[in-house]
Amino acid sequence: MKVAKFGGSSVSNAEQIKKVLKIVNSDPERKITIVSAPGKRHQSDIKTTDLLIRLYEKAIAKLNYTAKKEEIVQRYADIVHELNMDDHILKSIDETLERYITTLKNKPPRLLDALLSCGEDFNAQIIAEYNNSQGIPTRYVSPGEAGITVSDLPQNAQILDHSYEELYNLRNYKEKLIIPGFFGISRQNYVVTFPRGGSDITGAIVARGVRADLYENFTDVSGIFRANPVIVKQPQVIDEITYREMRELSYAGFGVFHDEALQPLHKDRIPVLIKNTNRPHELGTYIRHDREINTNNVVSGISCDKGFTVINIKKYLMNRQVGFTRKVLGVLEDYNISFDHMPSGIDSISIIMRSKEIEHKEEQVLNDIRKHCDVDELGVEHDLAILMIVGEGMHRIVGTASRITHALAEANINLKMMNQGASEISIMFGIDVEDAEKAVKATYEYCYNGKCIVT
Amino acid sequence: MKVAKFGGSSVSNAEQIKKVLKIVNSDPERKITIVSAPGKRHQSDIKTTDLLIRLYEKAIAKLNYTAKKEEIVQRYADIVHELNMDDHILKSIDETLERYITTLKNKPPRLLDALLSCGEDFNAQIIAEYNNSQGIPTRYVSPGEAGITVSDLPQNAQILDHSYEELYNLRNYKEKLIIPGFFGISRQNYVVTFPRGGSDITGAIVARGVRADLYENFTDVSGIFRANPVIVKQPQVIDEITYREMRELSYAGFGVFHDEALQPLHKDRIPVLIKNTNRPHELGTYIRHDREINTNNVVSGISCDKGFTVINIKKYLMNRQVGFTRKVLGVLEDYNISFDHMPSGIDSISIIMRSKEIEHKEEQVLNDIRKHCDVDELGVEHDLAILMIVGEGMHRIVGTASRITHALAEANINLKMMNQGASEISIMFGIDVEDAEKAVKATYEYCYNGKCIVT
Numbered sequence: 001m002k003v004a005k006f007g008g009s010s011v012s013n014a015e016q017i018k019k020v021l022k023i024v025n026s027d028p029e030r031k032i033t034i035v036s037a038p039g040k041r042h043q044s045d046i047k048t049t050d051l052l053i054r055l056y057e058k059a060i061a062k063l064n065y066t067a068k069k070e071e072i073v074q075r076y077a078d079i080v081h082e083l084n085m086d087d088h089i090l091k092s093i094d095e096t097l098e099r100y101i102t103t104l105k106n107k108p109p110r111l112l113d114a115l116l117s118c119g120e121d122f123n124a125q126i127i128a129e130y131n132n133s134q135g136i137p138t139r140y141v142s143p144g145e146a147g148i149t150v151s152d153l154p155q156n157a158q159i160l161d162h163s164y165e166e167l168y169n170l171r172n173y174k175e176k177l178i179i180p181g182f183f184g185i186s187r188q189n190y191v192v193t194f195p196r197g198g199s200d201i202t203g204a205i206v207a208r209g210v211r212a213d214l215y216e217n218f219t220d221v222s223g224i225f226r227a228n229p230v231i232v233k234q235p236q237v238i239d240e241i242t243y244r245e246m247r248e249l250s251y252a253g254f255g256v257f258h259d260e261a262l263q264p265l266h267k268d269r270i271p272v273l274i275k276n277t278n279r280p281h282e283l284g285t286y287i288r289h290d291r292e293i294n295t296n297n298v299v300s301g302i303s304c305d306k307g308f309t310v311i312n313i314k315k316y317l318m319n320r321q322v323g324f325t326r327k328v329l330g331v332l333e334d335y336n337i338s339f340d341h342m343p344s345g346i347d348s349i350s351i352i353m354r355s356k357e358i359e360h361k362e363e364q365v366l367n368d369i370r371k372h373c374d375v376d377e378l379g380v381e382h383d384l385a386i387l388m389i390v391g392e393g394m395h396r397i398v399g400t401a402s403r404i405t406h407a408l409a410e411a412n413i414n415l416k417m418m419n420q421g422a423s424e425i426s427i428m429f430g431i432d433v434e435d436a437e438k439a440v441k442a443t444y445e446y447c448y449n450g451k452c453i454v455t
Numbered sequence: 456m457k458v459a460k461f462g463g464s465s466v467s468n469a470e471q472i473k474k475v476l477k478i479v480n481s482d483p484e485r486k487i488t489i490v491s492a493p494g495k496r497h498q499s500d501i502k503t504t505d506l507l508i509r510l511y512e513k514a515i516a517k518l519n520y521t522a523k524k525e526e527i528v529q530r531y532a533d534i535v536h537e538l539n540m541d542d543h544i545l546k547s548i549d550e551t552l553e554r555y556i557t558t559l560k561n562k563p564p565r566l567l568d569a570l571l572s573c574g575e576d577f578n579a580q581i582i583a584e585y586n587n588s589q590g591i592p593t594r595y596v597s598p599g600e601a602g603i604t605v606s607d608l609p610q611n612a613q614i615l616d617h618s619y620e621e622l623y624n625l626r627n628y629k630e631k632l633i634i635p636g637f638f639g640i641s642r643q644n645y646v647v648t649f650p651r652g653g654s655d656i657t658g659a660i661v662a663r664g665v666r667a668d669l670y671e672n673f674t675d676v677s678g679i680f681r682a683n684p685v686i687v688k689q690p691q692v693i694d695e696i697t698y699r700e701m702r703e704l705s706y707a708g709f710g711v712f713h714d715e716a717l718q719p720l721h722k723d724r725i726p727v728l729i730k731n732t733n734r735p736h737e738l739g740t741y742i743r744h745d746r747e748i749n750t751n752n753v754v755s756g757i758s759c760d761k762g763f764t765v766i767n768i769k770k771y772l773m774n775r776q777v778g779f780t781r782k783v784l785g786v787l788e789d790y791n792i793s794f795d796h797m798p799s800g801i802d803s804i805s806i807i808m809r810s811k812e813i814e815h816k817e818e819q820v821l822n823d824i825r826k827h828c829d830v831d832e833l834g835v836e837h838d839l840a841i842l843m844i845v846g847e848g849m850h851r852i853v854g855t856a857s858r859i860t861h862a863l864a865e866a867n868i869n870l871k872m873m874n875q876g877a878s879e880i881s882i883m884f885g886i887d888v889e890d891a892e893k894a895v896k897a898t899y900e901y902c903y904n905g906k907c908i909v910t
Contacts, residue, residue, distance in 0.1 A: 072866070244802070251801050259772075266771060316702070317714075318723060319795045323788045330782035338777045340805075344797045346706050346880030348698070399864035401873055406861065409854035418856055420887055421872025423800030428877055 001171065002448065003032045004216040005203030008039025008047060010277035010454050011123055014082030022133050023218065023280050024176065032170060032210065034181045034203040037119025038075060045122060047218045048075055048119040057116045059101045064089060069097050076122055093122050100277055109154035113183065117191045120180035120199065128178035137175040143184050146170060148205060150184030150192050154188040157192040158182050159205050159264070167209025179206060197258030201284055204272075208264040215265060215272045222276040223285035226247075227302045227444045231437050233418040236448060240286045241300050248390045248426045249303045251340070262287070293393035298400060299447040300391040304440045306433050308340075308384040309355040309362075310417075312348065313369070316363040324373065331368045335361050339387075343419045352430065355382065384416065384437040389443060395424040407446035412455045413439050456626065458487045459671040460636065460658030460747055461501060463494025465732035466578055469537030476586050478673065479631065479737050487625060487665065489636045492574025493530060503574040514556045515563045524552050531577055534901075538585050548577050554636060565645055568638065572646045573582035573637035575654065582635035589831055592630040598639050598759065601625060605639030605647050612639050613649040613662050614719070622664020634661060647760045659727075660888030663719040670720060670727045676741035677731040679704075680897045682757045686892050691903060695741045696755050697727070699888040703845045703881045704758045706795070744771040748848035753855060753904045755846040759895045761888050763839040764810040764817075767803065767874075768824070769832040774801040786823045792817050795841075796883060798874045805872065807885065810837060839871065840891040844898060850879040862901035866895050867910045 006020050024030050038046040043252070051072050058065035080087050097118060104111035121447050140297035148153035163184075170177060181199025182295025186192050194201045200217065207215035224246070225239040241249075242267050250259040265272060268290070275284035318324055326341075328349070333340060341352040358365060362380065370378060394400050401420060404427060408415060417430030431439055442453045461610050492503040506527050513520035528549050535542050552573060553563045559566035576597070583595035602621025605612035618639075625632060625799055636654025638864035641647050649656045649740050656670065662670035678692040679701070696704075696813060699720050705714040719720060720727060721744070773779055780797075783804065787794060796807040813820060817835060825833060849855050863870060872885030 053698055060532065164879055247802060248800070251774075263771060316718065320792055320793055321705075322793045323784075325794075325797070326784035328783050330776075333778045333781055336777055336820050339780075340774045340799075340801055342780070342797055342799045343874050343876050344795075345874070345881060346705070346795055347702060347884070348878045349797075350876055395871065396869070397547035399860075400869055401870055402857065402860035402864035405854075409857035412853055414851070414853050415875065416850065417876025418882070419798050419800070419874055419876070420870065421798045421805055421874070423803045425601055426800060427873070428800070 002029045002212065002216055003034065003203055003207040003212045004030050004197055004218060005034040006036060006277060007199065008036040009220045009221045010039075010218050011035050011127065012045075014040045014079050016277070017079065017127055017130065019253055019277055020079050020218070021127070021134070023277065025131070025136055025412045029213070030176070030216070031173075032177045032179065032206055032212075032395075033127075034179050034206060034451060035120060035124050036181055036199040037053070037123055040080065048072065049116060049377050051075065052115045053112075055110050059105060060111065065101070068095070071408060072097065072118075076126065079126060082127070085126070085130055085133065089122070089126060089319060090131065093118075094120075112335065113193050114153050114191045117180070118195050119184040120182045122176075124178045124207045131176065131178070134225035138177040141170070141173075141177050141179050143179065143202070146179055146183035146206070147209075148202065150186055150194075152186035152188050152190060152192060154190075155193055156195045159184065163205065164209045166175070168205055169209065170206070170210050177231075190445075192375075198259045199259050200261035204335060205262045206289075207270050208268050211268065212270055215270055217272055217274050218277045218280075219274065220276060220278060221274075222279055223283045224301070225450060226300070227440055230442045231440045235444065236251050238260055238285045238300055239283060240288065240291045242288055242392055242425075243292055243370045244425055245300050245390050246287050248388055248423065249301045249302075251305070251388065269443045277287065280399055291392065295393065295397060297447060298391040298394045298397050299389055300386070302387070302389055302440055302443050304385055304387045304436050305437055306383075306385045307355045308352055308386050308430070309358055310364070310381040310384055310430070311351045311353075312377070312379045312381065313368070313373070314348045315375050316347055318348065325349060325432050328369055328375050331365060331372060332432075335365055336369065337361070337365070341415055341419055352384065352386070353419070364380060383433040385431050385433045385439075387431055387436070387439045387443070388426050389429075393426050394426070395421070403446065407442050407452055408439060410452040410454050411438055412440035413442065456486050456667050457482065457484045457669045457671055458489065458658060458662040458664060458665065458667040459485050459673060460489040460654055460712045461491060461732060463655065464675045465489040465494075466490050466492075466582065467494045467496045468536050471732070472534065472538065472585065474732055475673070476582070476695065478732065480586070482645070482669070485631070485671070487634065487667075488582075489634050489654055489661060490575060490579050491654040492634055493534065493580055503527065503578075503605040504539055504571060506530065508567075510521055510552070510873050511567050511894055514560060514757045515566065516681070520556070524549070525778050526663050527573075528553065529588070531581065534581060534741045540585055540588065544581060544584065548573075548807050551577075553597045568609050568648050569646045571648050572635070573888075575601040575637045579633045579635035585732055586631065586633070593690075594628060594630040596628075596632050596634050597656070598635065601634055601661070602664075603639035603657065605641055607643050607645060607647060609643035609645075611650045612641075614639065615642075616662065616878075619664045622661055623666065625661070625665050630662055648653075652716045655713050655716035659716045659719045662806070664719075667725055672727055672729050673732045673735075674729065675731060675733060676729075677734055677737045678729050679756070681755070681903060682895050683759070686759075686895045686900045689821075690899065692738075693740045693756060694738060695746045697743060697744065697746055697847055697880075699880055700755045700845050700847060701742050703843055703878065706758075706760070707844065722785045742770045746847065750848065750852065751850050752902060753846040753849045757842070757895055757902065758846055758900050759840055759842045759891050761838070761891055762810045762842045763841050763885070764779055764813055764838040765806055765839055765885070766808075766824070767832070767834045767836065768805075768830050769803045769827070770828075770830050771802055773803065780804060782823055783824055786820060788828060789823065790820055790822070794838055796872075798872055799816075805841065806870070807841070829859055837905070840886050842886055842891070842894045842898070843881050844902075845881045845885075847880050849881070850876070856882060858901065859898060862897050862907055863894060865907040865909050866893055866897035870895065
């Protein structure tokens with residue numbers, strides 16, 4: 001059994017929905033489909049989710065929200081009419097929005113969640129009804145009915161473990177099932193949305209619950225590129241990648257697939273296939289637990305992200321002082337700061353974090369470190385970019401680091417930091433923000449075209 | 456004013472002592488001299504310090520120790536006779552040893568310290584008396600008289616801060632001063648020896664106390680080599696190096712100069728000169744706070760040490776969990792384990808420590824990490840060697856990492872870990888123990904002879 005999830009652009013209008021259903025119906029294994037809210041139909045269009053946020057803002061401000069509501073209803077009306085469906089559902093959409101606003105207007109976070117969920121929910125209902133009307137037994141299943149029970153903190157749903165057992169029962173349905181993504185129902189019976197990755201998370205949870213053989217994630221790109229296509233012209237598509245590689249790549253700016261969505265799948269080793277709704281014949285990218293290693297080129301992908309800050313600490317004979325690093329990390333914990341890397345020397349440590357983690361707290365954090373940790377030198381560096389070169393098997397191939405650093409040196413890029421080994425599948429480089437694009441280009445050209453960019 | 460310290464082989468017999476005094480007397484700035492106990496006179500000889508340990512062992516076992524004692528007295532008798540000195544001091548030596556044994560036999564740790572101190576102490580007295588007899592006003596100053604006051608834990612003396620003020624008064628003497636190294640006097644009036652680095656520590660403390668312009672450390676090598684001469688044939692001698700570089704090199708197996716001895720000097724930025732007693736005309740190696748950087752070859756030295764253990768921890772989404780690393784380090788702290796490096800990835804950390812730190816505790820430490828930290832994978836790797844490539848300015852020269860990793864790749868050495876950036880003056884590599892010598896050779900040849908060793 002396969003679980004397929006379709007992103008917002010894949011279900012933005014009638015034409016796209018027809019494509020989606022053609023894909024769904026072409027394979028009897030594709031039993032469960034998770035759908036997003038209608039996305040943009042063209043560049044200047046507004047996503048349904050954003051329309052819903054505007055409606056919410058009007059409603060809690062006690063302003064007249066009728067126009068905003070009608071915009072949303074119209075969005076679905078366009079779909080319903082283009083699909084030549086009966087428009088009884090439009091009345092239900094209008095009523096649902098009204099009901100949420102009336103009953104939840106004094107609980108803004110609850111109202112936001114309820115309205116946000118409508119984007120996916122109405123779309124799922126329409127798509128299920130349409131497919132059914134085409135003679136394919138299809139059923140809309142709400143997250144509550146499916147058993148997607150989540151924690152109760154608004155906009156921050158976390159799946160509860162027992163949900164997986166309930167979801168397994170979805171296997172009993174004979175029809176094809178359409179489930180809206182992005183939200184679950186709390187034990188307190190509230191709609192609660194997932195914090196990040198929206199429908200991807202729902203898809204992953206359902207795939208794990210039903211123990212799918214494959215989780216297909218349909219989007220508007222043909223797979224995962226080896227490097228950012230904005231920086232590298234027409235980069236190769238990765239055919240196969242592991243969860244761990246995906247996680248390291250998505251950490252440093254790979255936007256295709258939210259790494260948190262991999263977590264449920266990771267545990268049960270369910271493979272993921274990233275495919276393009278508009279080019280379903282293309283192979284796409286498999287994400288698996290394990291894969292064969294290509295010893296000719298161990299580098300799977302290259303990513304680079306900006307916006308990192310480093311705290312540099314020096315202390316003579318630091319490594320002799322049991323507990324020193326722990327004290328420093330204690331300060332970060334006091335400020336609820338999570339960090340990403342911590343290269344350390346015998347008399348020094350550098351702590352690398354996303355700049356937003358320490359924003360507005362920097363002065364206090366540094367003062368506390370000074371106060372509690374008796375350091376010799378303490379400094380902060382902003383505007384660091386992190387370049388990640390990722391590939392399973394990398395640590396076993398002699399010369400990998402040599403080749404990458406050679407390509408970077410030829411491109412005249414100074415390596416402020418370098419960290420290899422903790423993760424066997426990546427090498428991390430800390431570089432200047434200004435070098436970020438050049439570094440991606442240089443390593444890409446070297447790894448996949450065998451060329452050095454000399455500057 | 457200069458403070459000069461002479462190691463055991465420099466003061467092992469009359470001939471060596473004459474060399475030392477020639478050096479001392481040749482420069483009026485050399486006012487204070489720290490001497491060690493007589494070292495080996497030839498390969499199969501026994502160091503005085505070891506003779507003293509044997510005496511101690513007999514004494515606390517209540518066995519007949521007369522022969523051991525006489526061996527020691529004979530050692531000094533050889534020196535005294537060869538120097539044509541009056542032998543009244545030999546009686547005092549015998550009496551002192553007897554007195555220590557009688558008064559301290561029920562306090563073994565105190566007896567050990569007292570006997571150990573004799574090696575340096577007697578030698579200092581003899582050398583001072585001899586030089587005086589040669590017409591050069593010279594005075595023996597005991598550590599107590601000099602003001603070297605230390606903490607009271609046997610074999611683990613730590614200098615007390617106010618000592619430095621007292622030591623400053625040594626400037627008032629008109630004579631040349633000879634001070635025995637290796638021990639101080641506690642406030643409780645016990646002799647207490649320094650834990651490591653013996654006379655080097657005394658020399659550094661005195662140099663700082665009198666605010667010397669230079670601390671000369673005379674030994675039996677012509678300075679600090681760029682790499683271990685046992686591995687590399689006739690390596691270059693370093694002309695100038697910083698404290699920080701010295702510390703990073705000595706961390707990974709550079710035996711010449713104990714890095715803890717640098718600590719007092721570090722604070723007042725007193726330069727050190729490592730010289731060869733037997734070849735005093737050779738330039739030796741300066742250790743300074745700052746130095747000019749040679750941009751043609753930024754690598755100052757290469758060192759490699761074995762006997763490291765790595766704990767590898769993996770946890771999916773580790774970097775999102777505030778406090779995770781701190782919890783792991785808390786376990787290490789519970790077991791009083793200090794670590795040296797901690798390369799970290801987004802989902803993994805490796806903690807590198809000297810194997811002896813975790814010996815006999817490994818099982819418990821791992822169990823505690825498992826219990827407290829909810830990890831996905833936990834493993835230990837033994838027999839890691841650490842290769843350190845050290846050089847000020849390294850981080851500012853594009854391509855340093857590329858060149859070094861190239862040399863290692865050509866020698867077919869797999870890099871298990873690599874860490875650069877926390878310390879701006881070094882790159883650390885984790886390699887297999889079996890690759891240790893080859894790695895030093897390969898990087899030395901490449902850095903100083905421009906050749907690759909290809910294997």
